[in-house]
Amino acid sequence: MVKKGSRATILIIEDEVDIRTFASRVLELEGYRVRQASDGDEGLRLARGNQVALVLLDLRLPGRDGWAVLSQMKSDPELSSIPVVVFTASAGALQRSRALAEGADDYLVKPLSATSLRESIARILR
Amino acid sequence: MKDKLKTKERPISEPGQMRQRIAEETKRKQVGKTTLKPEEYAESIVQTVREPLLVLDSDLRVISANCAFYQTFQVTPGETEGKVLYDLGNRQWNIPKLRELLEDILPKNTAFNDFEIEHDFATLGRRIMLLNARRIYHETNRTQMILLAIEDITERKRAEEKLNKLKSNLLSTVSHELRTPLTTIKGYSTMLLDYDKRLKQDEKQEYLSAIDRATDRMTELIDHLLDMSCLEAGLLKLNKTPTNITALLLTTVAEARLRAPGHKIVLNLPKAVLKLNGDGRRIRQVVDNLINNAIKYSEMGSTVTIGAQIESSKLVASVADQGIGITRENLEKVFDRMFNLEHRLAQDPGGLGLGLALCKALVEAHSGRIWVESELGKGSIFYFALPQEVIAEGEAYGEKG
Numbered sequence: 297m298v299k300k301g302s303r304a305t306i307l308i309i310e311d312e313v314d315i316r317t318f319a320s321r322v323l324e325l326e327g328y329r330v331r332q333a334s335d336g337d338e339g340l341r342l343a344r345g346n347q348v349a350l351v352l353l354d355l356r357l358p359g360r361d362g363w364a365v366l367s368q369m370k371s372d373p374e375l376s377s378i379p380v381v382v383f384t385a386s387a388g389a390l391q392r393s394r395a396l397a398e399g400a401d402d403y404l405v406k407p408l409s410a411t412s413l414r415e416s417i418a419r420i421l422r
Numbered sequence: 423m424k425d426k427l428k429t430k431e432r433p434i435s436e437p438g439q440m441r442q443r444i445a446e447e448t449k450r451k452q453v454g455k456t457t458l459k460p461e462e463y464a465e466s467i468v469q470t471v472r473e474p475l476l477v478l479d480s481d482l483r484v485i486s487a488n489c490a491f492y493q494t495f496q497v498t499p500g501e502t503e504g505k506v507l508y509d510l511g512n513r514q515w516n517i518p519k520l521r522e523l524l525e526d527i528l529p530k531n532t533a534f535n536d537f538e539i540e541h542d543f544a545t546l547g548r549r550i551m552l553l554n555a556r557r558i559y560h561e562t563n564r565t566q567m568i569l570l571a572i573e574d575i576t577e578r579k580r581a582e583e584k585l586n587k588l589k590s591n592l593l594s595t596v597s598h599e600l601r602t603p604l605t606t607i608k609g610y611s612t613m614l615l616d617y618d619k620r621l622k623q624d625e626k627q628e629y630l631s632a633i634d635r636a637t638d639r640m641t642e643l644i645d646h647l648l649d650m651s652c653l654e655a656g657l658l659k660l661n662k663t664p665t666n667i668t669a670l671l672l673t674t675v676a677e678a679r680l681r682a683p684g685h686k687i688v689l690n691l692p693k694a695v696l697k698l699n700g701d702g703r704r705i706r707q708v709v710d711n712l713i714n715n716a717i718k719y720s721e722m723g724s725t726v727t728i729g730a731q732i733e734s735s736k737l738v739a740s741v742a743d744q745g746i747g748i749t750r751e752n753l754e755k756v757f758d759r760m761f762n763l764e765h766r767l768a769q770d771p772g773g774l775g776l777g778l779a780l781c782k783a784l785v786e787a788h789s790g791r792i793w794v795e796s797e798l799g800k801g802s803i804f805y806f807a808l809p810q811e812v813i814a815e816g817e818a819y820g821e822k823g
Binding site: 321409 | 594597598601602604605606607608609610612613615616617620632635636
């Protein structure tokens with residue numbers, strides 16, 4: 297069973313180094329363990345066997361994009377139960393409903409404050 | 423008083439009456455002047471119109487067609503005149519929507535305007551046409567005729583669709599590209615506010631520098647957009663003055679080294695001072711853009727080489743990188759704004775793809791030329807050549823911008 301709450305592991309899949317650093321620092325300061333990936337393939341690799349409690353996923357990624365990562369995770373029995381929070385610069389309502397329909401637990405639009413990020417994660421891992 | 427008004431200066435109340443009067447006047451004048459019969463006069467108008475026109479009788483048989491009709495639909499008068507419209511060219515005009523317009527709508531009205539129909543033509547393929555028709559009463563023959571104008575708007579429609587797609591692409595790209603640095607600014611600043619006491623001093627410095635870089639990136643994006651729209655509106659004015667290119671390159675490279683400490687940036691200059699008459703700020707912008715691209719598309723630790731020299735009274739500058747390179751078929755296209763918007767790859771490390779289009783416009787505004795040589799996986803060399811205008815002896819050179 298994956299440990300919830302503090303010390304739970306969160307995997308951040310994001311290619312922009314500053315945004316990845318921001319998200320990981322905030323979550324570390326909130327007491328989570330953080331793993332980081334800068335593309336979809338690395339993200340999927342880290343999602344396995346690391347007791348990941350939640351994935352924070354950018355959609356626009358080099359190579360395998362966030363949509364592909366999401367559908368791969370949701371169709372894989374080992375990964376399908378891991379909550380996914382989409383974190384994207386695409387603000388469209390259509391994209392949001394598509395992401396939620398494809399199994400995302402939340403859809404966060406960039407830019408985002410530290411508070412909004414930690415609240416979304418805390419709500420899902422409660 | 424009233425009667426007088428009625429008989430002598432009867433106002434024209436209906437647009438129809440007005441139109442008829444004008445038509446009669448015109449006909450009388452024109453026919454009088456050129457001694458054309460009314461039929462010939464009408465025929466000459468029909469033939470002059472650039473869009474395909476058909477004159478049909480009340481049974482929808484073709485009385486005549488104009489040149490534009492024969493050209494557009496690749497048919498001859500022999501296979502057209504006297505035939506029922508629907509039987510023309512393998513019955514390619516037997517279109518349900520057209521039948522409805524001619525057989526239901528037109529008999530109840532005197533005209534129909536701007537009906538759009540899409541149809542697969544045997545000879546032309548899928549076309550979108552705009553149809554306009556009028557019922558005319560032929561007084562001498564005492565018969566009804568139909569004037570049918572068929573405008574092929576396929577190309578226009580396609581161009582419009584493409585433009586709309588580009589516009590919405592541009593909008594979503596701009597929005598995405600602005601949100602990325604904004605995320606850094608919002609994220610780091612709220613983090614600095616929320617966790618101030620728990621962050622070390624050097625960590626705070628790091629986040630503040632990232633915020634600073636993000637604001638520069640946003641400024642650059644906005645500048646590119648503004649410059650591009652000025653260029654398109656023809657509002658870009660060069661401020662040409664004698665400019666010391668050697669000094670300009672030295673400062674530009676020194677600043678690039680500060681921006682990209684991970685790259686080795688080399689500057690090769692001839693001993694003699696390079697100078698020309700140009701807009702220093704704009705030339706600087708071109709060099710900056712090329713250097714930034716070279717950095718963006720090559721690995722950390724690789725070398726970017728900037729060179730400049732005089733070749734047959736032209737200043738030729740180059741920026742070479744050891745980056746990913748450009749495929750042969752894209753060598754010309756990288757300077758095309760539309761291309762960059764359409765072919766943005768997920769791998770693109772950011773930007774609107776406007777930089778090179780802007781460089782090209784700025785170089786060309788100086789009557790210069792820009793081009794690129796590249797080998798995939800090995801790197802690219804961007805060149806630009808500016809004519810070295812003769813400058814009067816003794817004129818002072820100062821670095822501009």
